[in-house]
Amino acid sequence: MSISRPRILVIDDEPQIHRFLGPALDAAGYEPLRADAGQEGLRGIALWSPDAVVLDLGLPDMDGKDVLIRAREFYEGPILILSARDREAEKIQALDNGANDYLEKPFGVGELLARLRAALRQRASARAPAGPIRSGDVEIDLDKRRVTRGGAVVKVSPKEYDLLARLALGHGRLLTHKDLLVAVWGAAHATDTQYLRVFIGQLRQKLEDDPAQPKIIETEPGVGYRFISD
Amino acid sequence: MSISRPRILVIDDEPQIHRFLGPALDAAGYEPLRADAGQEGLRGIALWSPDAVVLDLGLPDMDGKDVLIRAREFYEGPILILSARDREAEKIQALDNGANDYLEKPFGVGELLARLRAALRQRASARAPAGPIRSGDVEIDLDKRRVTRGGAVVKVSPKEYDLLARLALGHGRLLTHKDLLVAVWGAAHATDTQYLRVFIGQLRQKLEDDPAQPKIIETEPGVGYRFISD
């Protein structure tokens, strides 16, 4: 059983949805996260790796269907769809695109929470272990959004933290340049690998014993980077 | 992965439901099983261990809610609830009693099938992912994109890795020169077999005990190469 509360990312452009869903999730023992558009939502999934996602299909910047498809390329957790429309074809399409459930608006918040519980239940065993991620004397506490080294707090800028968090969530898996760029800078900068070189360098200066011989953030030439955790 | 068609048990006392759901499931590639009452349904789950269950809450002999609870004592597969009533409290109760999904009647058969696919899908993806591929003391972890030999990490370049991964995925099958060249270098270099000789040689230098007597990557003269896995 994890110590921290399950994180639920709500992707919706309507403020009133957030206004009543946020407190409801909070009261039900979850930690609500908020995104108001598709791009922001995708970055939220990549950066925070929530335990479940609630996605409204009607978004201002991109089609909710595409958000779903893109999210499924790297996210395996439960995704619940909200939609005002009740066309059956849309339901079928969403479910076949990887959605776990589909609710029509207006919906009862009790039903939403119940469906969320049902979706989380079957993923319960597959949940990522909570707590800080360690690599040598470096600790990354995703809940507190804090990085320490040998117990002392390391000052990291927002972008540095986002990049480090995304790497740490990989758990030794290789993350491609594109993965990292899209997660931290958005899809518009998916090829600006120079950003990565600069920020990876800065992180190594702050975290590695010998930045020229990195042991925490490894380079996989031509492909990407990986975070080595204990 | 089962070869036979997924078995779907439908527990419902209304003949017309079976009459149109049975053929629909059959046409969608499933093997429909039928039960007309609660007791019979529970026996069916225990005897046939279906891949999923569709359960109507309105049954003649016992409350559908109790069928659900009893079923969950020994059955872990997906259970979809059907119900004529649309009381939210009933939905919540059913979902919290272990149901995976809940549909109100009347429902579209397309939606039911889509929700069934969604429920079966995440069950399939919950299976353990394939582990690393082994050959002697060499391990190739396709998930982490990492190659080790006797536990130590082996440095491989992108092209070397692509080639090795393609070979390893063959699982002992012979892969022709053309197969490998197209996979790694693209169709434009489908005849540059010298590329293969060089890179196969480099891989053998890094992986084989005696590169002159290869045991991991075998040569099939004039045809191609094969990867020998345990």
Place this chain on the structure above:
DNA sequence: CGCGGTCTTTACGCCCCCCTTACGCCTTGA
């Protein structure tokens, strides 16, 4: 308006990866 921190952009040297060429060995068949 000035200032500090952060992000972006440019510049540059180094190293490694990929491709290429060369050559010797082996097998095959005339």
Place this chain on the structure above:
DNA sequence: TCAAGGCGTAAGGGGGGCGTAAAGACCGCG
């Protein structure tokens, strides 16, 4: 026995990716 072709190995050169430094741009703040 000799020629031919496929295979394996070695070595070098060109190009591009990587790391690093540092300057310029863009904030929020006082």
